[in-house]
Amino acid sequence: MTPHEHATRFGTIDGELRLGGQPLSRVAARVGQTPFFAYDRSLLDARVDELRGLLPARVELSYAMKANPMPALVQHLARRVDRIDVASAGEMQHALDTGIRADRVSFAGPGKTPAEIRQAVATGIIVEVESATELARVTAAAGQLGVRALAAVRVNPDFAVKGSGMRMGGGPQQFGIDAEQVPDVLARAGDAVDILGFHVFAGSQNLQADIIAEAQRRTVDLVTDLAEHLPGPLRYLNLGGGFGIPYTARDQPLDLRAVAEGLAELVDGPIAARFPEASPVIELGRFLVGECGVYVTRVVDRKVSRGKTFVVVDGGMHHQLAASGNFGQAIRRNYPVVVGNRATDAKDDDVVTVVGCLCTPLDLLADGPAAGRRHR
């Protein structure tokens, strides 16, 4: 997708990028400063509607708020999704501040502290245990607090998903309990913990529908085996997400319709047959929010140095690390960049290098021919 295609999603007013129904320069005046991030609620709604329209009705949506924990955004999404996934006690507090029911909040993450686990048990959220040690801590907290804890087992699957931006399942992982260890762990669980089901997450930022569908099929197979070791019926079936979004001009958007079709077969087939008490959960972070916002910076200088034109902005990699290529990328590629207050201006054949304000050559936001609006 080109920057122009990205910008089209937002639309324009008076030649400026439109955000929340106002032109960008007015939004900047509202914020009172640059740089800032801004998210458009109507785009969040459209994305949720798109998912609801395509995915089977029985599928629940969970927002993995690590993707963007801004309270106003979480507040908005909390009324539109079914669940929120948190990755820390701080996120848990923000999630609960939206008024969502505690048992609709899940807590995943390989490094929960004992104090966080105790907070989660006291609150009554679903702790996704990622090791035998975590399950023991949940059990201990339940005993101390005199409550029955809600938990699920996060499973490191025995298969790997290819084509993900980040593989997080299969092989040795810090995430989840190896599938082959799960029966033993469940056998040792006591009555103090109500183990509702499983979360299997194979990888994130995947743009290939067939791979996501295959991972979901294998997840249902795996959970079918594991569910036999649960003392009661399966009531929580988190299939993960991994739906990717296009970051650079090379990326093609995910074919959501194809994902939805594969999922419908599972929901109507084995899930309905084997797990009548479980609503399958699709947990999404960046796919819900990543394309609904912009990072806005102001140009503070423009200089020509030995034939190369630098545009210096007042933001940089301290806010937008991934665009600088310093967040897991082997090769930095330009994120979509538009001149937001001249979004419809045709005259921009200028080739520039956009750099942030930090005193380091790493602070590079867009470079070369791909930095303008005309893209390769």
Next chain:
Amino acid sequence: MTPHEHATRFGTIDGELRLGGQPLSRVAARVGQTPFFAYDRSLLDARVDELRGLLPARVELSYAMKANPMPALVQHLARRVDRIDVASAGEMQHALDTGIRADRVSFAGPGKTPAEIRQAVATGIIVEVESATELARVTAAAGQLGVRALAAVRVNPDFAVKGSGMRMGGGPQQFGIDAEQVPDVLARAGDAVDILGFHVFAGSQNLQADIIAEAQRRTVDLVTDLAEHLPGPLRYLNLGGGFGIPYTARDQPLDLRAVAEGLAELVDGPIAARFPEASPVIELGRFLVGECGVYVTRVVDRKVSRGKTFVVVDGGMHHQLAASGNFGQAIRRNYPVVVGNRATDAKDDDVVTVVGCLCTPLDLLADGPAAGRRHR
């Protein structure tokens, strides 16, 4: 340098790493939580003493506080160095809070905002102008405020330094004004700005003394040419720094004595002869502070997944990005890691992978055979 050699700098008490004269577990109890960064004032003093002992007496030390802006640390160093370099109005405020004289503070950075420039001029610090636009803004602010501004010209040299971790001079750069443009820029400067001299910075994180010495020689040559275009005598001669520190087991410490010898020849020779009114400034950030502190995390879980042992800590890449390999590195290499509360324990042949608490495979702090105390 191995982790053990790094730890030797801190010493041990009762088998634990020593920080500020106390064992690590006591420091953690003082802080009241993990993770945290802790810096040892005695090591900061020792580093300043080492520099003062080796560098020519006439050389002034400037602390580039972008390396670590923690107020207590800046306060400590402010009484031991001659100058502080800031990179934002926020840093400027922290620097001034130490009681340092305004004209001992310099402000560098390619993306200073007009508001920051106005604040700097009102305060009377030295604005290192990095473009003709910035000089015009300094001039305008001086006029509006009715003061004479202090400035220096940051020069993008016409030579490049090889062997730096980051090249920041030579070729097209967002940093500084190209050397060949400087005479023109100076010719257009008015009386409202007192241009004290120059700052030439060729690169950072350099571990090769001969290259640093060569850059300093060429810098003095360059400034000798440029100084002819100043209306008055040169009073500010910032030679940059670029002194590197060893990060990984492959890195050898910089030969500071060799750097000092080269610098002494320049100070006693051309600098004394040509610039009697200027004290040369060496500006250092990481070299002053980087080896004087530790990042302390607590192990929250240890799990074996398909033959690989993961140690999960309560910190991670959100605090220690560089150790995860996501800060300019093409290849991630282990930073020195020690088990701080068992620093003298001989029994640690264990091979583990140390991961942070974030739900991403990027959050990797140390891996494989090099994660223990025994290093390649």
